[in-house]
Amino acid sequence: MxxxxxxxxxxxxxxxxxxxxxxxxxxxxxxxxxxxxxxxxxxxxxxxxxxxxxxxxxxxxxxxxxxxxxxxxxxxxxxxxxxxxxPDQGMTMIGPLLIQYGTDEQRAHYLPKILNGENIWCQGYSEPGAGSDLASLRTAAVRDGDDYIVNGHKIWTTLAMDANMIFTLVRTNKEGKKQQGITFLLIPLDSPGITVRGIDNLGMHDEFAEVFFDDVRVPVANVVGKENDGWTIAKALLGHERIFIGSPKMASLAMNRLKALAESANMFNDPLFVERYTVLKLEIEDLAAAYRRFVEVLKRGGKIGAEVSMLKIWNTETQQRITDLMLDVAGENCGVSDAIPAGDTAVSAPGEFIGARPTTIYGGSNQIQRNILAKAVLKLPS
Ligand SMILES: Cc1cc2nc3c(=O)[nH]c(=O)nc-3n(C[C@H](O)[C@H](O)[C@H](O)COP(=O)(O)OP(=O)(O)OC[C@H]3O[C@@H](n4cnc5c(N)ncnc54)[C@H](O)[C@@H]3O)c2cc1C
Known part of the structure; x- marks a missing residue:
């Protein structure tokens, strides 16, 4: 090996x-x-x-x-x-979580099924009234013998239509602090009482779904960790996610596509364009330097603090500005959603623009990341 x-x-x-x-x-x-x-x-x-x-x-x-x-x-x-x-939520999310918090039985049952493609997972956290304020979630699981009866509604569940398992946060206690009454529950999507309804994104691609639970029976054995302790587990998932989401790679790839598009449109003769392009290029260089600093800490086995939130903000907002400039360069071609030839590649400026919009929302919206920086790093009052 x-x-x-x-x-x-x-x-x-x-x-x-x-x-x-x-x-x-x-x-x-x-x-x-x-x-x-x-x-x-x-x-x-x-x-x-x-x-x-x-x-x-x-x-x-x-x-x-x-x-x-x-x-x-x-x-x-x-x-x-x-x-x-x-559809990688099995590898990136629930697998690592079961390795850390699951029972031996859960690991033996679920991990091989992720690796052999038998189980495709999706993430059922967000609800119509609970996104940034996730702890307000209302999908309820009420104990009935060895089962829970689950009722509620999840939304923005990426690729739920391709999945056969969903990991959820459900409310098992309405008393006390809202974070303390949440349980982490694994639910087969073919259980009677579940309806999955696709939602198109801005690009008219059915990337998300709503998932409705109507008296769905789920064995108590499907709880990960302890009842009412799901919040601790859900937070653990965030772990190293923010460093990955902050990688400058996405912004640099967008920059390469902007360059190809601009070269094919002869934009490098235009000083105004060159100025905007150069600012973005330097922005990525600075981001890459900051990112390397965090990676060095990880390489040395160190822990990364709340300041890593700045990478996600920086990366995603730079990427959006690059795609804004792509729209200006593509001009009238923006009416065509197909990729147009640009040197030895092809670029869809509107596709890039639309694809960059959700990056500031998922993985904790950029406003929430700014709140984290304000409170945990700058120690500003709430
Ligand atoms: C591409 C994509 C994929 C997703 N996939 C999944 C998935 O697979 N599973 C899943 O469970 N969810 C998924 N989500 C949902 C995502 O987690 C939520 O959209 C996100 O948490 C924001 O919640 P919300 O949409 O309810 O917006 P809200 O929380 O209602 O926020 C609306 C606006 O208000 C701002 N805001 C909210 N609270 C504050 C505050 N305290 N201070 C300042 N500003 C604030 C937000 O930043 C945002 O701009 C996905 C989202 C996207 C875009």
Whole structure:
């Protein structure tokens, strides 16, 4: 078994890149939108067979066992090669959570089913009245013998239509502090009483769904951790997520596409354009330097503080400004949603623009990240 962490970084990068060139379907490079299972299921299974589906999981659970540094390299290589995301909530969210908080039975039951593609998971946290203020969630689970009876409504559930399992936060106690009455519950989506209804995003792509629970019976054995202790577990998921979401890669990829578009439109002769372009380019350089600082801390085995929130704000807002400029460059071509030729690639300026809008909302909206910085870093009063 290869010890990937012992490899030199450059060798590891080359190994990943060579394998992607050989195995990643070229028609799926740089997908304009989140791929559905019928598009990327074969690729998911290719990764599974190679043993690279769960890079961050420990080897004993079927993962690659990568340390933080190698994991970031893998993500960079996959992103820069244009590898699209599979329905990956099993690998990135519920798998690590079960490894940390699940029982032996839960790990033995669920982890192999993630790795063999039998279970595709989605995340059921948000509700119509509970997004940023997640602890206000109202989907209720009431005990009835060895089961709960679940009633309620989740929303913005990414790719729920492709999933057969949902991990949820449900209310099991209405008394006391609202964070204390929440339970983390795993629910098969084929349970009687569940309805999944797709929602189109701004690009008219059915990326999300609403999930309705109407007297759904769920075994008590499906609770992760203890009843009423789901909030602690839900917060743990955020762990290292913010550093990944802050990687400058997304903004630099958008910058490459802006460059291709601008070159094909002869925009580098226009000093006003060059000025706007240069400001964005320097912005990414600064972001990359800040990002490297956080990565160094992780590499040394250190812990990252609340200040990491600045990366998410910086990365996503820079990406949005880049796509704003793409619209100006594309001009009348913005009426066409298909990608238009730009040098040896093709770029859809409106597609890029629309794709960059939700980045400031998910993973904790940018306003919430600013609140975190204000309170936890700058110690400003609430
Ligand atoms: C692409 C995408 C994928 C998603 N996938 C999932 C998923 O798979 N599962 C899931 O459960 N959820 C998912 N979500 C939902 C996401 O978690 C919520 O949209 C997010 O938490 C914001 O909640 P909300 O939409 O209810 O907005 P609200 O919380 O109602 O916020 C509305 C606006 O008010 C601002 N605001 C709210 N509170 C404050 C405050 N205290 N201070 C300052 N400003 C504030 C917000 O920043 C925002 O601008 C997804 C969202 C997106 C965009």
């Amino acid at each position: 290869t010890d990937y962490n012992a490899m030199a970084d450059d060798d590891f990068r080359k190994m990943l890149n060579d394998w992607l060139v050989e195995n990643y379907p070229s028609e799926l490079r740089f997908p304009a939108e989140r791929m559905h299972w019928d598009q990327c299921g074969d690729w998911y299974m290719t990764l599974a067979k190679k043993g690279w589906l769960a890079p961050g999981w420990p080897v004993e659970h079927g993962g690659m066992g990568l340390d933080a540094n190698k994991l970031l390299i893998l993500m960079e290589e996959f992103e820069s090669y244009g590898v699209g995301r599979t």
